[in-house]
Amino acid sequence: MFTQFVNLLAQSEGYDPSNGYFVRYIVAIVALLVAVVFGLWKDLPRFSITRTWAVSNVSFTEAIRKRVLWVTPLAIVAVIVVSQFQKPVDELDAIRQTTKFCLFATGMLVTLTAILLACTNLPKEIENRVIFTIVTKPTTRLEIIMGKVIGFARVSAAILLIMGVFTYSYLHLRSWTMQREIKQRLANDDGVEPGIRPTLEYYADGGLLSAKQFFTPVDLNFYSRIPQSDDAVKWTSGASEQSIAVPFEIPSDMLPADPEEAKQHPPLRLGFLIEVRRTSESATEDATAVPTTTPATRPVRIPYLPGMEPDAPPDARQPSIVVEIYDRDFFTIVTPQEINSGRPVDVQLGDRQLVVLDLPTAILPTLRKLAAPDRPARFHVNIRGAVPGYEYGVASDGIALGFANPNDPMGFSVPIPPAPAKADAQVAIFRGRPGTHGQQLRGDKPDVAPVAVYRFRNQQIDSTEGNVPVELRAYLERSGVDDADAEKLTDLHVEVVNRTDNTRSEPILLHPENGRTIYANLPAKAMAGGNFDLVFTVTSPGSWLTFTMNNLGLVQADRSFGLNLLKSLLILWLLTILVVTIAVFCSTFLSWPIAVVLTVLILLGHWGVVQLGDALTPGIGRQIVNDFRVQDAAQSEVLSRSVESLARALQAISSVLPDINQFAVTEDIERGVWIPGFAIYNALFVLVMFGLPLMLSAYVIFRYKEVAP
Amino acid sequence: MTTATAPVSVGVNTPASASEIASSAIYTRNLSKIYKDFWGRDKVRALDDLTLTVGRGEVFGLLGPNGSGKSTTIKLLLGLIFPSRGQAAVLGKPAGSTEINERIGFLPEESYLYKFLNGEETLHFYGRLFKIPRRELKKRVPALLDTVGLDGKARKRKLREYSKGMARRIGLAQALINNPDLILLDEPTTGLDPIGTREMKDLILSLKAQGKTVLLCSHLLADVQDVCDRITILFRGKMQTLGQVKDLVQVKDITQIQATGMTPSQISEVQEFIRRMGVGEPTITHPTTTLEELFMNIVREKTAGGGSYTSSDT
16 A cells, blocks of 8 residues: 555655655645644644734844844845956846846755744754743644744745845846946947947947746757648658657566567568658768767767768768667667667668568567556657768658558558657657757758758737847857857847748847847748748758757847746745745754754655666666676565665656756746746746645654644 | 541542532542553553542632642643542543643743743743733733743743743743633742742732632641641642641640730739649640741831832842
């Protein structure tokens, strides 16, 4: 029974109801029922806001009179001093760093204060017996617990108010000063490089404090050329710089667990319709040259198959593809060497052709390890053109997977449908070259350069007049350039392709610099209808530009920074209420130093287990046995089972602990991004789902606690 | 010399009727408290089978040396700790129930109050716990502070600056903030000077006059003797005796005759007369007053010219 419950808890994670989140509801309901049975039915009707507020008043007054708020000037001085030593890339970066310092100091200050105050209060009142005069009044223990929580929440609110006013004033002062300096530099043309001027103009016009709301792209794909439509065949470059990944999910019970069993199992059969065409002559030359260069920062290396190296002799360059398998995070779990006996699959130039490939059964246990008890194995089948000079075209519905039908060399006994991450995302993900910061797009001559495409669908475009600002955090790598070219600016073109009427806007030329954010204004008219693509093309050969789903911001609206700060402080306040609740709970049965430790553990428990990540996946027990080279069968069984049990217990515990990531606001406000309304809802949800059961538990413990030492 | 024994039996477990429990201010039956160690084994038997009934309007004294179970009894009656065995009821309701606390006032053995509040704030806070309206508190708080002898200057001082006597006074004020029917006073005169002690005793008597029940717990026997109607003596957690104070302290086989203005010859005649009765050799002495009376008389004389005495002078 207990094991089943632990398993149930271990299955619950995240906020997806289909993912077992109901366990948290169960825990909350159980806590409520226990509280009702053990006294809430009696104390709730007597609950008085007057008494609760009186208790909270005393807690608040105590903190104020003990000069807790005096720590805020210290934090303010620390922020001012630290911000003098920062080394920003530019003015916006300076503001962002200062914002980070301010919010970090605020968060640390308010959390530590809340922990210390709330953990020490109740044990000290019991120790010095002040509690005698409280519990012998008509005050219920529920009122005392709630009064304490509210009192310390008020202290936190006071700290947040002071720090919030400081943060707002200090950032405005710095922003105003910097904006004035920028305007002077622009007016005097004082050392303003051409590449930076548009950015500085953007800062001068729009200011440095922002709370932008962005359109959300559906997905990001890399093609060898701009696709005609969503349904058309899309093309990927050869030379291993781009690939096509298709996500699939298989329940674990459909996959064999060990290699012996796998030998008897029907293999997975992959079938796809592919077209091959030759890249133009100029592109062929460049494509051949590209992989031989070494980027400034080393990208994730892709192993080349024998004979398929970029510098292989020309007669080896028959168009071919390789297949490999990635996990859900696009890390390789089955290499090309394990598939098709390590040979590339030859394809023919020209017509669409069907390729059927049986994957070796030995990979099935590997896939099974990706599954969890409640979660199927999720993986990506990745198809990559292996030979430069060709483009490989696949339609979204042109790839199929299933268990092979032994009686039909082309058929499936059990077909497995693709499983896109989002309902409106493309089934086939066209990927760029994996790099340090994300996927990279190669620069080439304008007519043959590959493209990165952000798809926007069903967006609400308020006005088709004027411009829509776009910002891109650029990570640039340049390779194969000599010193003379090093000073040259990289050319990046961005254009809007309207998918409603298939019109294209005039390309806008930008000059990205590594690590800086660049800005452009796109015509709102081109986005009419709300279905459009943002297409980026690097037209400087030798340059590689990194794109991710997060480094692009297409501005939907620029809202009030002050309001955004207020929202972030509100979320921070919700976090401190949670912290106070945990601390008060711990202090009902522990001495204050131990209560502090336990509070921190509860707060960080979920986060810590998330950090352990792969270390807790099923199979870790076997892995430990292998790592320690335990030979004895009985010993290895015990060790394996123990480790697995420990991993599951950790996951079970973490699944009911609060997810403090839901309170993370620093990143958004630092980046000048408008904090969405659901962020407050999520924080409130965690507070209620975790804080309320904990407060009820604290009440039950305290109700039956003898407060006379 | 023999003393009178209590007319009630000690520790007899006679079942009480519901009406007896309802009519009594305090009722305990076989009330026991055993403190256990980490392993659940008995460590200390702090109270052992206490069976006691205190009537409404009575001033009742709990006497005993340190560690006899006096404070344990009070803690059990207030729900600060829970009984290991037995039953306790206060004002007709189970001991420790929150609703009955509306009618109870409690002065702990030391004034366990928030040191960062001043006198007025303290009383306002405890008043709000009884949901006394702010308007009512504005009248009641100064009156109570006057009653316990804390002047205007002392009211605004933080409790951490209070002397022990002042702390007892504010402690008493908080115990009376709700105009309780039952007042439990744990060592109420500890830390008070003779005047404070006398005022405390006068206050207890005035509370009795108002029909309130007072449970007094002390090891200062003279204080108890002055104000209590009945007492019980506890020793090592067990009740040793219970009864009316005057019965318990009476020496039944000695007769005392007092007269004023007798000459030495008249005294000799009385002595001779008693000898002739054959009841033993009589002892004739002059009665002494108590030091408390002596002290009070001196202070009264010194302040007769309009001077005052309040606790802020301490």
